[in-house]
Amino acid sequence: MTTNSSPQLWLYDTTLRDGTQREGLSVSIEDKLRIARRLDQLGIPFIEGGWPGANPKDVQFFWQLQEDPLKQAEIVAFCSTRRPNSTAATEPMLQDILAAGTRWVTIFGKSWDLHVTTGLKTTLEENLAMIRDTIEYLRSQGRRIIYDAEHWFDGYKHNRDYALQTLEAAIASGAEWLVLCDTNGGTLPHEISQIVQDVVKVTGEWGMGHGAWGMGKESTQSPMPNAQSPMPQIGIHTHNDSEMAVANAIAAVMAGAKMVQGTINGYGERCGNANLCSLIPNLQLKAGYSCITEDQLTQLTEASRFVSEVVNLAPDEHAPFVGRSAFAHKGGIHVSAVERNPLTYEHIQPEQVGNRRRIVISEQSGLSNVLAKARSFGIELDQQKAEAREILQRLKDLESEGFQFEAAEASFVLLMHEALGDRQKFFEVKGFQVHCDLIEGKETSNALATVKVAVEGKNILEAAEGNGPVAALDAALRKALVNFYPQIATFDLTDYKVRILNGHTGTAAKTRVLVESGNGRQRWTTVGVSTNILAASYQAVVEGLEYGLLLHSQAEAAVKASS
């Protein structure tokens, strides 16, 4: 646990730059601004915003932040060293950087001799001059510099002397942070540890000698190394190609690095960057470092989901710390034990990162699972009474038919109310028909659904079209019900999943359909199973509407009770 005396680390988020390199991820300026403000709230001190000049979107992003700045965080502009055989002062790219108006600039340069000669096609000496000239010029314009040493670890392994010369050039010209990058993501933790230790030692010796290194003027500003330690500080930037990004970053911190770069949800090129959602709790709850406040840490799960919503990628339900399954418990004995003493089955308290424990209902469930689950939905079951055992039996029967309630909690709640005899009948479906007509060569293939529903003693017959049978069925049901339950206008189908059970018997196999519905504030999932995919979809869609109505009626009852 963090205490007042825990050593401080500086977090540096690059979701908005390196994170957006992930295949399939694209963001608007508005998206980037929303994420930046959220990271600011979360307490990340450095937020890399992009490479203005390389990308017109990024130019505008920085302008908008000049108009309406972040509250606490430093927004950082990112750029390479100047081109070979030019001067920094005449490099247009660097004018864009200055125009971005940030206090801090991250400059990346080459550490690996091979990249200098075969990539940049220049001399090793010119590469050092590019580093020096670029940093000196930006310093002369009042900027503070973070230096990203690209391909550091590979470069160090191939030519330690030259790699160290590039760092020396960065320090001598006024960089305040040296960030060691495992750009290809191939390094293992024990190598990271040895190399960072060496760099900390060597640069520490330089720092002592560099009286003129001079960060004096700004050195009382936070967040950064202060006047009391006028030495270059080391940072770490890792990629996940060996599934080691988080472990490598922690190995670097334990070897003396003081800045940790990463992205929310580990987004990034290829296999991603170091995942801040795992790094922060590991560093703070386990390794004894201080990064953000305890209050901010409790926002982590929400921040992770917020970012995945904004970039429109499905959240990883199995993500450490912040995933929906991260604190999910199955199985009878296990569940009663975790309720007695969470310490025995959970490595941290889920609430510390804003997540929560979930009791999963499944085939292996015992009675204590069912009771715990019911309780989490505000339903008190009596272990001694027949209902609890009846629910358990019904659950097992349905699961052996192929139902699965792990991911379909709304259907489970309806099942409990059924067993308790207090399931509200909002409507009754008397039957449905689906018709689909496809003509070869015709682009669209609408489906037509008709439903017959009984509500408040009346039979309603309605029909609707959709771009598939499920959409048509959903539309017809809503049309039939919306006059009785106007709140249905706010419901929508947000996800639809299909799994063929006991496959390998062709289309006679059973189909399980999960439907996720929402009302703008909440989301819930229902399940249907049948050999007929349309019948399975129908069950799930109908229960999805019913559960939405149940939520609404509970909310109304709560308002009445409190007034």
Place this chain on the structure above:
Amino acid sequence: MTTNSSPQLWLYDTTLRDGTQREGLSVSIEDKLRIARRLDQLGIPFIEGGWPGANPKDVQFFWQLQEDPLKQAEIVAFCSTRRPNSTAATEPMLQDILAAGTRWVTIFGKSWDLHVTTGLKTTLEENLAMIRDTIEYLRSQGRRIIYDAEHWFDGYKHNRDYALQTLEAAIASGAEWLVLCDTNGGTLPHEISQIVQDVVKVTGEWGMGHGAWGMGKESTQSPMPNAQSPMPQIGIHTHNDSEMAVANAIAAVMAGAKMVQGTINGYGERCGNANLCSLIPNLQLKAGYSCITEDQLTQLTEASRFVSEVVNLAPDEHAPFVGRSAFAHKGGIHVSAVERNPLTYEHIQPEQVGNRRRIVISEQSGLSNVLAKARSFGIELDQQKAEAREILQRLKDLESEGFQFEAAEASFVLLMHEALGDRQKFFEVKGFQVHCDLIEGKETSNALATVKVAVEGKNILEAAEGNGPVAALDAALRKALVNFYPQIATFDLTDYKVRILNGHTGTAAKTRVLVESGNGRQRWTTVGVSTNILAASYQAVVEGLEYGLLLHSQAEAAVKASS
């Protein structure tokens, strides 16, 4: 890189037991058998099959493997120690284990005093007796024992002495492997390293003293510690709750562990188990250990995708080593640099793990693939001619619409014939209708399909019923065609898979359907994509029939040619 002198490690796969604890993953017996045989091919020496007795499915799985055993791997049954205050010989659970008929059994027991007293509610002494009695009994029945020390690391931290006593009990009663489990997944690599070093040292000393430890009889059998090292061997079993499962397993190996437990794709409860798809290449290509042969290693990517297909979970495209994006390169300079010298931008050669470099948005990248693929189906394309580029373009267009031909090679072959202008027209579907009528409370819900097909200049109209729209459609098509192509009577639909693409947009999302068909001797897969699940199914079913007819006509042509 691995050499002949690289130290040997033993891999232990628990995809079929711990892996299936993942929320949302469920497998049939048939699925489990297919995965076990694939892991056997991959060269995994120990494959944990399940807990017979706890689960009727697992009992059957082991029986089937007794009928038709694996080629190389040891299939392992998993079970807990006997219950408190009973005897192993009268424990029904252990009779199920013996009935499973495996040479090896993994027994898990409690290491953490707290779990003994609050979980099992028994005494620390009785827990030791449970370990001893269970292992001795199974040894007396001729079984060889792997002992999984549950909650080892937490137990060790709370009460080192007691935790070590549990290991001593396991060794003294004849366990050959002691597997240290980070059950809650909360331990960091530096702790793993220290603790494993301590255990290796302590148990090594015991081993020296335990002359009567006696593994003599079986000790020349492979794969296992041999007579020359009559000492207990240590294994490691990690979970990913801190995003450290792979790093922790490697830390343990470097501290002396000789067995590594994990799952394909890291499947497992909560945040998953150690991912063998990352562990194996890290251990073998980087850390200098030997696990499987180089040839087997090149099957890794395919094995990963195979398992994800069988369990019907979307593969993680960003997975290290085996993901589709793991070696994807964007952008111009970068791409030419990587082609000049892959070493500068790739941490390993993708081919070493059976993956491949992907140049994102590039024409040339695909062409050689298309040529190779065509060749594998006996179609020679000329790189210089327009057709090859046309196929490539058509492929890219279709893939951007959501088609995927990796698993649907029959559809790819039809596409190539289309581009070459020699696609045989066996029939033409003019249109289809599907109708489904469901009445509440009525058990069956048959679907009715009508199709209009043109064959040899005649229009045929047919209708058929099925227990779902796809079965009905398939039946109607066969009825319409069987008089022209009697061989169609031998075709059947053998598998049907549905995946919703770009989820989270509800039912307007696209649906991809894979249909596997067979003719009793061969099987082939076709694909369809549409927002309408029925239209997607229709495409795949129609191409399935067409490809079957193509195979038949090719076989007839071959017979004619040879006579």
